[in-house]
Amino acid sequence: MSNVLVVYATDYGSTKKMAEVIAAGAQDEGAVVVVKAAEEATAEDFLAADAVVFGSPVHMGGPDWRIKKLIDTVTSGLWMKDALSGRVGAIFATGSNFGGAGGGAELTMLSMMNNLAELGMVLVPFPKHTPGYRDGGLQWGAYAQTHDKDMQPQGANEAQLAAARHHGANIAKVAALTAGKLSFAK
Numbered sequence: 001m002s003n004v005l006v007v008y009a010t011d012y013g014s015t016k017k018m019a020e021v022i023a024a025g026a027q028d029e030g031a032v033v034v035v036k037a038a039e040e041a042t043a044e045d046f047l048a049a050d051a052v053v054f055g056s057p058v059h060m061g062g063p064d065w066r067i068k069k070l071i072d073t074v075t076s077g078l079w080m081k082d083a084l085s086g087r088v089g090a091i092f093a094t095g096s097n098f099g100g101a102g103g104g105a106e107l108t109m110l111s112m113m114n115n116l117a118e119l120g121m122v123l124v125p126f127p128k129h130t131p132g133y134r135d136g137g138l139q140w141g142a143y144a145q146t147h148d149k150d151m152q153p154q155g156a157n158e159a160q161l162a163a164a165r166h167h168g169a170n171i172a173k174v175a176a177l178t179a180g181k182l183s184f185a186k
């Protein structure tokens, strides 16, 4: 059993939907999951979690400012205390993907992963054999393209949501293996 915290930013609901599906995947593996908007997440939420999952829409080629604010204001204090070192971290994102080359998806995902690594967290990737990977991911995490090629909103499709659910299950599996058992040298 593990405790998983899923934190997301959203304007139009797609990233929130992905967060809920990732939570469902973690619950499939027996995790107790808390899902919170970035504005609401507290240091106590992080301290109670064996695994933390950040999800962001791609905004102007990078992460949403609310995720960045959370990192700068809440997790920075936990970084000072090495409080999250050895815990599990993972990410997901949504974006319109305009232009066909990602539109900043990879940069957004890597930017959040960078922050998790800075916190000393054990990062869970998104393997290419995951069902739905072709439509719903990069090696860094689950990703939903929420617009068609003409920039019309379509939301996350079934394959992307299925992929996200597997990502959540994988995160919970790693968290259950490591929860309370892993500590790095200090």
Ligand SMILES: Cc1cc2nc3c(=O)[nH]c(=O)nc-3n(C[C@H](O)[C@H](O)[C@H](O)COP(=O)(O)O)c2cc1C
Pocket (backbone or CB within 6 Å): 009, 010, 011, 012, 013, 014, 015, 016, 057, 058, 059, 060, 061, 062, 094, 095, 096, 097, 098, 102, 103, 104, 105, 146
């Ligand atoms: C201010 C703003 C900037 C955006 N910039 C990008 C971008 O650079 N690349 C991209 O692929 N999508 C971009 N998008 C599209 C969103 O990433 C996409 O619609 C996302 O799924 C929205 O998530 P939400 O429904 O959770 O708000 C942008 C959307 C907004 C509102």
